Amino acid sequence: MNAAIILIVSFLVMIFLRIPISFSLLFSSFLTIFYLGLPPMIALQRMADPLDNMSMMAIPFFILAGKIMADSGISRRIINFANILVGRVRGGLAFVNIVASMLFGGMSGSSVADTASIGSILIPEMEKKGYDRDYSIAVTVTSSTEGLIIPPSHNAIIYAQAAGGVSIASLFLAGAIPGIMVGLGLMLPAYIIAVRKKYPKGNPPKGKAALKVALDSIWGLMTIVIIIGGVLSGIFTATESAVIAVVYALLVATFVYRELTVTKFLKIMRETLETTIAVLFLIGTASAFGWLLAYLNIPELVANTILNISSNKYVILLIINAVLLLLGMIMDMAPLIVITTPIFLPLAVDLGISPIHFGIILMVNLGIGLCTPPVGNTLFVGTIVGKSTIENVFKAMWPFYLAMIGILLLVTYIPFFAEWLPSLLSF
Amino acid sequence: MHKFFERVDKIFFAVLSATLLFNVAITFSQVIARYVFNSPLVWQEELSGVTMIYLVLVGTTWGIRKAIHISVMVVSNFLFKKAPIIPDILEILGYIVYSMLTIIYGFQLVDVTKFQILPTLGIKQSYIYGVIPISGFLMLYFVFEKIFELRKSKKEGDKT
Numbered sequence: 390m391n392a393a394i395i396l397i398v399s400f401l402v403m404i405f406l407r408i409p410i411s412f413s414l415l416f417s418s419f420l421t422i423f424y425l426g427l428p429p430m431i432a433l434q435r436m437a438d439p440l441d442n443m444s445m446m447a448i449p450f451f452i453l454a455g456k457i458m459a460d461s462g463i464s465r466r467i468i469n470f471a472n473i474l475v476g477r478v479r480g481g482l483a484f485v486n487i488v489a490s491m492l493f494g495g496m497s498g499s500s501v502a503d504t505a506s507i508g509s510i511l512i513p514e515m516e517k518k519g520y521d522r523d524y525s526i527a528v529t530v531t532s533s534t535e536g537l538i539i540p541p542s543h544n545a546i547i548y549a550q551a552a553g554g555v556s557i558a559s560l561f562l563a564g565a566i567p568g569i570m571v572g573l574g575l576m577l578p579a580y581i582i583a584v585r586k587k588y589p590k591g592n593p594p595k596g597k598a599a600l601k602v603a604l605d606s607i608w609g610l611m612t613i614v615i616i617i618g619g620v621l622s623g624i625f626t627a628t629e630s631a632v633i634a635v636v637y638a639l640l641v642a643t644f645v646y647r648e649l650t651v652t653k654f655l656k657i658m659r660e661t662l663e664t665t666i667a668v669l670f671l672i673g674t675a676s677a678f679g680w681l682l683a684y685l686n687i688p689e690l691v692a693n694t695i696l697n698i699s700s701n702k703y704v705i706l707l708i709i710n711a712v713l714l715l716l717g718m719i720m721d722m723a724p725l726i727v728i729t730t731p732i733f734l735p736l737a738v739d740l741g742i743s744p745i746h747f748g749i750i751l752m753v754n755l756g757i758g759l760c761t762p763p764v765g766n767t768l769f770v771g772t773i774v775g776k777s778t779i780e781n782v783f784k785a786m787w788p789f790y791l792a793m794i795g796i797l798l799l800v801t802y803i804p805f806f807a808e809w810l811p812s813l814l815s816f
Numbered sequence: 817m818h819k820f821f822e823r824v825d826k827i828f829f830a831v832l833s834a835t836l837l838f839n840v841a842i843t844f845s846q847v848i849a850r851y852v853f854n855s856p857l858v859w860q861e862e863l864s865g866v867t868m869i870y871l872v873l874v875g876t877t878w879g880i881r882k883a884i885h886i887s888v889m890v891v892s893n894f895l896f897k898k899a900p901i902i903p904d905i906l907e908i909l910g911y912i913v914y915s916m917l918t919i920i921y922g923f924q925l926v927d928v929t930k931f932q933i934l935p936t937l938g939i940k941q942s943y944i945y946g947v948i949p950i951s952g953f954l955m956l957y958f959v960f961e962k963i964f965e966l967r968k969s970k971k972e973g974d975k976t
Contacts, residue, residue: 404887404888405892406892407888409887409910410888411876415914416910430922437873437945440873441865441869445868449839450840453836629847632840632847658833658837659833662836662875665871666832666871666876666878666884667879669872670879719890764889
């Protein structure tokens with residue numbers, strides 16, 4: 390019991406003193422190991438071992454592919470394509486924004502990259518056409534979370550690792566419907582506000598001109614087919630399709646769209662390295678921490694505490710969701726996945742929730758956390774790209790929060806949405 | 817001094833980028849070898865693993881320059897509103913502790929694994945874990961830079 394207190398309390402104290410989360414995980418593991426009198430090098434071995442794993446390699450590859458696509462003209466063509474599909478309705482550009490994020494989500498799993506690239510094109514465009522700036526930012530920020538859930542998603546790979554070997558292909562499949570649901574759910578408030586504020590209908594190209602736009606975007610859209618088709622058909626592993634996506638995106642950006650310059654490429658490499666290293670180091674140190682959590686039976690302790698409050702599956706799921714939403718307000722997504730998965734997953738499994746279903750609940754939930762202050766990376770990027778303030782954007786956000794929470798509850802309580810596709814292809 | 821730091825940064829950036837691109841290249845070669853020529857490259861998986869551990873643990877130390885590691889800012893911003901230097905100092909102390917732990921226990925880990933051999937590459941397991949103490953030493957360099965820059969910015973802050 391003392392060891393458990395040392396582990397958790399020292400971790401909390403350190404992160405509140407602003408020691409980076411990954412380092413705090415490692416240090417609190419060391420402290421606990423010293424207390425227990427175990428050989429301290431275990432912590433380092435636990436930290437290094439998960440990095441030596443082929444499926445982890447998919448993370449840098451997906452991040453790299455996503456950044457190449459975001460920065461080299463592919464996202465602009467995706468927006469043009471979305472414009473032909475949904476631009477015609479009232480509040481058309483908001484719908485274009487949401488659909489473009491869906492398509493972009495099929496190529497990349499980064500909501501920040503999505504907000505930065507789609508937002509920098511669409512927010513000014515929406516404002517020019519008479520949309521409120523903060524409404525435009527709110528649509529961009531919330532819709533970008535679709536990409537976290539729609540395959541491919543590097544967060545799904547982080548979860549698969551934290552959950553101890555859930556099939557990545559199944560998780561990818563499971564995310565498809567809930568990801569699209571988030572998009573559809575966001576369209577509701579977007580449309581109601583568009584009608585009330587009389588936002589304009591769009592006037593997308595028709596006939597031959599539309600065909601030309603579609604053909605121009607086809608190279609980008611093919612990425613979705615390659616990645617999702619490759620993984621889901623079982624031909625490629627996630628890592629293999631990620632590396633194919635990198636090579637394909639490089640080829641399209643360099644030879645077809647011809648927008649990838651050396652300067653851009655160096656910027657892409659720097660950003661990819663920064664994200665990749667931070668995420669993988671976090672996975673490593675969290676694995677040392679997670680090993681101790683299990684060693685000290687902490688998940689069981691948490692489960693018993695929650696079961697004392699209620700033994701009703703639906704109430705417990707509500708509690709878990711509420712806790713995750715609160716944590717999502719102050720912490721980033723990747724650290725929360727690696728820390729909360731080993732704690733809550735055993736309880737969820739005891740209640741008869743499959744690890745796949747729980748993973749999707751976790752991702753939809755933590756996606757909301759990325760859009761909420763005080764800590765919400767996607768919200769920050771959207772606010773900066775749209776040149777507004779957090780306070781103003783927050784006021785425009787609440788109808789979209791409600792929609793997202795509605796979808797979260799649907800995904801939580803109706804396992805069908807997450808489990809139907811994987812069961813269909815018998816993964 | 818600032819120029820020196822920037823030059824070292826460029827070297828790290830170049831080496832880390834090359835490592836990642838090398839990994840892209842060998843993994844892609846594996847795909848081609850497996851699906852086109854039907855003869856998988858047996859060494860690829862192990863080599864990818866080794867380069868990845870090096871990339872992450874060396875990169876982690878380089879990353880403290882640009883503060884890539886995620887922190888929880890809310891509480892400390894509130895606690896140290898009047899003395900924002902305190903969390904900066906605590907963070908640096910954290911990095912020094914990381915150096916000590918990885919150097920001391922990293923060498924122990926290297927020592928106990930020196931007889932394990934990787935099956936396909938034929939190299940010692942301890943060469944892989946060797947990056948742990950290396951990362952401890954590199955961290956000391958970046959801590960030095962961080963202290964230097966912090967003192968400089970403090971001096972400039974005092975002037976204004």
